[in-house]
Amino acid sequence: MQMDTITVKVPATSANCGPGFDSLGLALELYNTFTFTPDKTASANTYTFSGFDADTLAKEDQTYNLVGQAMQAVFQKASSKPIYGNVHSETVIPPSRGLGSSSTAIVAGLLLANRLLAKPLTTHELLVLANDIEGHPDNVAPALLGNLVCAVNDPKELLYTTVALPEELLFAVVVPEVSVSTEYARSVLPKTIAHKEAVANVSHATLFVTALLQHKLDYLRIALEDYLHVPYRKTLIPHCEDVFEVARKAGAYGATISGSGSTLIAYCPRSTAQTVATRMGDVFNNNNIPCRTYVLKADTVGARYV
Numbered sequence: 135m136q137m138d139t140i141t142v143k144v145p146a147t148s149a150n151c152g153p154g155f156d157s158l159g160l161a162l163e164l165y166n167t168f169t170f171t172p173d174k175t176a177s178a179n180t181y182t183f184s185g186f187d188a189d190t191l192a193k194e195d196q197t198y199n200l201v202g203q204a205m206q207a208v209f210q211k212a213s214s215k216p217i218y219g220n221v222h223s224e225t226v227i228p229p230s231r232g233l234g235s236s237s238t239a240i241v242a243g244l245l246l247a248n249r250l251l252a253k254p255l256t257t258h259e260l261l262v263l264a265n266d267i268e269g270h271p272d273n274v275a276p277a278l279l280g281n282l283v284c285a286v287n288d289p290k291e292l293l294y295t296t297v298a299l300p301e302e303l304l305f306a307v308v309v310p311e312v313s314v315s316t317e318y319a320r321s322v323l324p325k326t327i328a329h330k331e332a333v334a335n336v337s338h339a340t341l342f343v344t345a346l347l348q349h350k351l352d353y354l355r356i357a358l359e360d361y362l363h364v365p366y367r368k369t370l371i372p373h374c375e376d377v378f379e380v381a382r383k384a385g386a387y388g389a390t391i392s393g394s395g396s397t398l399i400a401y402c403p404r405s406t407a408q409t410v411a412t413r414m415g416d417v418f419n420n421n422n423i424p425c426r427t428y429v430l431k432a433d434t435v436g437a438r439y440v
Contacts, residue, residue, distance in 0.1 A: 261292065
């Protein structure tokens with residue numbers, strides 16, 4: 135026996151935002167959509183896929199499917215009997231490229247299961263569960279909440295604030311066909327950095343947030359500079375520095391690595407965003423590396439039912 139289908143869409147995210155390593159993330163208007171059709175006779179979920187890498191995803195061991203894991207986490211937290219059925223994932227966000235595709239699956243699973251509860255969990259409870267699964271709140275928090283999220287994974291509790299991004303700010307995004315695993319991207323980071331560089335990162339992250347709040351977007355040319363991860367990770371992405379340079383020359387305030395890469399993102403005024411995206415893509419195309427480019431707005435809502 136089937137019950138009503140539930141559908142959610144979850145935005146892409148760009149974590150770190152330059153100097154905000156593991157603490158800042160923003161949501162973008164590019165969405166994965168997930169549909170759950172409950173079946174009271176089912177004793178486990180089935181999974182179907184469309185969009186990016188659908189054939190590859192279908193061949194994976196679905197025991198580890200993140201949507202299913204997140205749904206089980208909600209049922210367990212709520213002490214509710216699990217409900218099973220079919221999960222369909224429509225992937226528009228390029229996977230494993232630093233745009234939070236895996237976080238969309240986690241957040242989707244939480245919302246799908248939460249809709250089935252007699253007493254739904256709060257948004258805060260859902261975010262804590264998402265963080266427990268993901269391990270870092272800078273992707274799952276903006277996917278759930280939208281906007282820019284500042285999150286601190288304190289041992290005692292998860293703290294977060296949201297900041298509305300200026301409407302005049304757009305994002306030029308280039309996604310090269312280069313895979314950078316999060317694990318490997320973390321392995322190249324140093325164990326320690328110089329005190330001077332740590333101070334610079336604190337000042338840049340603070341300037342980043344306050345520049346957005348006060349619409350002093352020209353300050354992003356300095357605020358986006360990072361010493362914690364970008365200098366080490368850009369060696370994993372071919373022509374990364376060239377892309378940053380052409381983005382700035384084409385009118386971007388600044389550019390950085392999205393998440394752990396390989397996606398590169400430039401913060402732009404509306405007037406130059408399309409040109410910036412094209413020029414960023416040209417660097418990869420001219421070096422025979424296929425890529426996709428996007429001009430995106432910030433998502434202000436986060437995950438939602440549709």
